[in-house]
Amino acid sequence: MTDQIASSAPPAPLTRNTRQDILDAAQRLFTENGYHGTSMRRIAEEAGISLGAAYNHFASKEDIFLAVFIELHPYRDLIARIVSAQGDDIEALMHDAAHNLEDGLLARPDQFLALMFIELVEFKGKHISGFFQEIFPQIIVASQRFFSNRENLRGLPPLIQLRGLLGLFFSYFITEWVFGENLPPEARENGLHYMVDIYLHGIMKPDSKEAA
Amino acid sequence: MTDQIASSAPPAPLTRNTRQDILDAAQRLFTENGYHGTSMRRIAEEAGISLGAAYNHFASKEDIFLAVFIELHPYRDLIARIVSAQGDDIEALMHDAAHNLEDGLLARPDQFLALMFIELVEFKGKHISGFFQEIFPQIIVASQRFFSNRENLRGLPPLIQLRGLLGLFFSYFITEWVFGENLPPEARENGLHYMVDIYLHGIMKPDSKEAA
């Protein structure tokens, strides 16, 4: 049961992991063509196995999607990049987080968002509730770093503040994905840092609360 | 050629418009199940005609999607609601716009976003460029109302300012759609008005540019 290695062990396929190959192929194909636009035959082909072999690892196509959605969702990378931000004050912290995000996810906004929209449109969000319950506590913890014990904040409700922050990044990915190269350069350069700036200070002058 | 009505004219189907019926059925089905998840037979059935009849109005399924995407996209309603906002200063204007949006689109965020994501995922954005060129000038004009001749703005680059505004609404729809009822009430009540407030003033106290 411990480290007893029988001589009849399989011929050691040298890190070949079929299950993972299936999931990787599926993630790429789902992201490119949607769920109904991807066939089991394509998934098997891209994973380098036969159709029947795929059904030896997963009971159905939907099970493959579910595994991809839960295990391969890029939100982990997103949170890791935000949490790893460095800086003494909230301003430096948030701009460093933006910088981290710009390196990775901005290059491929579709990968970050496509799985979510397939889930919402093609599955009507039936797997969302469980996903939310897994991700929500992690988001709360991650946000502590930005908002806890800060005296220079206006004191907006914490969850509203957090929702605004998520919306900030969400919206940047969306507009980048939807309009991307159609946007004029002056709407894109340093875009995420400007969004952070708006989030922190707003678009109005600080001393003008009212004006005609 | 003018108002000459022959006695052999069709029996006046009383405002029956098959083409429109097809588009309405298709919009609903695409929004619910995606493009590849919707069959021509379902569209024809929901429109109350036979499969062959549908192909008398559209050459292909993709042509139907294209017509839905261009003619029935809810962005027109979105822009109309934003443009119709009333208020003396930018603060009142934006909160009124938020109020208008809350009435209509917030109730059905999926309808607003699903067509866009089907286009992005299942069609890889091949129709986006034309859409962008139609919508962009209208967005620019609509935004004049908010940003032109205002002396109490910080003077951020206009397109950045606009992108932040679109992102604000976008992100609100997204988080409402994705997480909706999973969110605690304090993250939802007056949510859009809080987002407007963050957009205008930021989350930080106005006098604290730096702090340890």
Added chain:
DNA sequence: CCTACCGATCGGTAGG
């Protein structure tokens, strides 16, 4: 893990 097959359904068309 593969080959060969199942019934069902797909987008689209012929012919009237």
Added chain:
DNA sequence: CCTACCGATCGGTAGG
């Protein structure tokens, strides 16, 4: 505008 059909492909399974 309908019925009846086309070849292709779908998700999934049997049997080995």
